[in-house]
Amino acid sequence: MININLENKTILVTGATGQLGREMVRILAKAGANIIIHYHSNEKMALLLKEELLKNNVKVYIVKADIKSLDSVMEMKKELETNFLLPDIIVNNAVSQYHWTNILNQDNKDFIDQFESCVLQNVNMAKAFIPHMIANKCGKVIAINTECAMQCFENQGAYASAKRGMDGLLRVLAKEVGPYNITVNQIAPGWTISDNDRLNHSEVQPESDKKIPLRRRGTDIEVANAVLFLASSLADYITGVYIPVSGGTVMPTI
Ligand SMILES: NC(=O)c1ccc[n+]([C@@H]2O[C@H](COP(=O)([O-])OP(=O)(O)OC[C@H]3O[C@@H](n4cnc5c(N)ncnc54)[C@H](OP(=O)(O)O)[C@@H]3O)[C@@H](O)[C@H]2O)c1
Secondary structure, eight states, X not given: OOOOOOTTOEEEEXXXXXXXXXXXXXXXXXXXXXXXXXXXXXXXXHHHHHHHHHTTSOOEEEEEOXXXXXXXXXXXHHHHHHHSOOOSEEEEOOOOOOOOOOTTTSOHHHHHHHIIIIIIHHHHHHHHHHHHHHHHTOEEEXXXXXXXXXXXXXXXXXXXXXXXXXXXXXXXXXXXXXXXXEEEEEEEEOSOBOHHHHHHTOOOOHHHHTTSTTSSOOBHHHHHHHHHHHHSGGGTTOOSOEEXXXXXXXXXXX
């Protein structure tokens, strides 16, 4: 039997308090990893998650930072170095939310917000945590992109452009840090069922479901499963990829 065992790994998930992040930290802790729960404003959820994850007999640390700010991310690094552990694996998952509208009506500050949240988050996290991975000659960067980066639907100008920018950045990063045995990969979820849907009983979306080859939305657990795979040694020789977890709505070409 093959087991995924992350017992000697420390993993930082940004936006662990969000809809998808909370499931990622749950499954990574179940695989034995020490977890750094990063949050921005939802301390209550961070504390609840910590209590829950500790039941897996792993170490858990909560840290707050604004991922759009290099200073704040460097402060987070300093705090982890002093009080806990530096991560072997980072999952750049956080995203800031804004109101979607067409490009002509979208305020330029929303484009900047999304650029900071998607592109600069990955720059800031790389600057803070990759030097430690280089020193260890081993590490993994997993970033959460979206199927929207391929679909480029109306009203998604700020989000899609930022996520496409993030994709370019991460492909370059994969080449730059590959020689140090560091992998850089992306998971691109579709419109995913999470706690909000369970609360609102909105899991089934007939209009959207019929356009998905697998005829249903994926779940937060299915996205987390893909993160778990990329975090494991099973994915040691995979780098530079963009993996949709979207039931086939987008299919990157070869
Ligand atoms: N949900 C989906 O259907 C879906 C589909 C495709 C792609 N995605 C991608 O999946 C990832 C997670 O999405 P989600 O739906 O789970 O989002 P979410 O529920 O809105 O959670 C966002 C997370 O990001 C954190 N955050 C927001 N602004 C921040 C900032 N300035 N600095 C630091 N942290 C910040 C939030 O922290 P606090 O809560 O503590 O404030 C929260 O933990 C994103 O990259 C998103 O683009 C999601």
